Amino acid sequence: MVATVDFDHLGRPHTETELQCPQCDKNIHLGEEVVVLRVIRPEGFDPATGVTFSDFLDEEEDDFLYTPFTFHRACWAEVFTDYEESIKDDKPVLAAGGVVECDGCTSDIMRGEVTGLVTPGTLVLSRRRPNGEPALGLSAVTASLYICIACLVGINTSHLEMWEGLSQDGECDNGLKERCWRTGCQHKCKYSD
Numbered sequence: 277m278v279a280t281v282d283f284d285h286l287g288r289p290h291t292e293t294e295l296q297c298p299q300c301d302k303n304i305h306l307g308e309e310v311v312v313l314r315v316i317r318p319e320g321f322d323p324a325t326g327v328t329f330s331d332f333l334d335e336e337e338d339d340f341l342y343t344p345f346t347f348h349r350a351c352w353a354e355v356f357t358d359y360e361e362s363i364k365d366d367k368p369v370l371a372a373g374g375v376v377e378c379d380g381c382t383s384d385i386m387r388g389e390v391t392g393l394v395t396p397g398t399l400v401l402s403r404r405r406p407n408g409e410p411a412l413g414l415s416a417v418t419a420s421l422y423i424c425i426a427c428l429v430g431i432n433t434s435h436l437e438m439w440e441g442l443s444q445d446g447e448c449d450n451g452l453k454e455r456c457w458r459t460g461c462q463h464k465c466k467y468s469d
């Protein structure tokens with residue numbers, strides 16, 4: 277995380293950071309329990325380290341294609357519990373060769389799919405200083421959770437809008453539910469006419 281922190285005249289960091297929780301719109305303070313939500317692409321599974329992944333990058337801007345968000349942990353729980361309630365009657369979409377299971381709907385997530393990575397921890401000043409500037413990091417990190425593209429789009433469209441144009445391949449809602457790209461639905465989506 278590159279958000280920086282101001283210091284007072286004695287060199288002590290102000291605990292209020294520039295990071296804003298997208299659920300309550302309040303700034304997050306150092307020492308608070310947070311989750312960081314990033315959009316990633318799973319590459320595989322390593323028995324020693326777990327899911328390996330890469331980022332979606334905006335080559336022109338030299339930055340993340342989908343901005344990562346930091347939530348108060350309780351605020352994220354609020355969003356996610358609401359969402360889970362809305363899908364409680366849905367069946368998971370199972371697939372052979374899945375990399376990891378979605379924490380929301382328990383569907384399988386495949387290599388290369390747009391996926392939410394949820395990392396819980398405590399917001400701290402990082403010991404690393406990229407470019408010599410103080411930076412933020414997480415300590416006391418606990419196991420990350422993964423959220424499939426259908427849940428990520430579901431949260432983004434009906435609970436909390438975070439990203440524009442979030443999709444695997446420009447698919448429609450039916451294609452998204454079915455994961456139509458897995459069966460060679462090259463968009464131009466088969467549902468579109």
Ligand SMILES: [Zn+2]
Nearest residue numbers: 297300348351
């Ligand atoms: Zn919040």
Ligand SMILES: [Zn+2]
Nearest residue numbers: 378381424427
């Ligand atoms: Zn899901």
Ligand SMILES: [Zn+2]
Nearest residue numbers: 451456461465
């Ligand atoms: Zn399609």
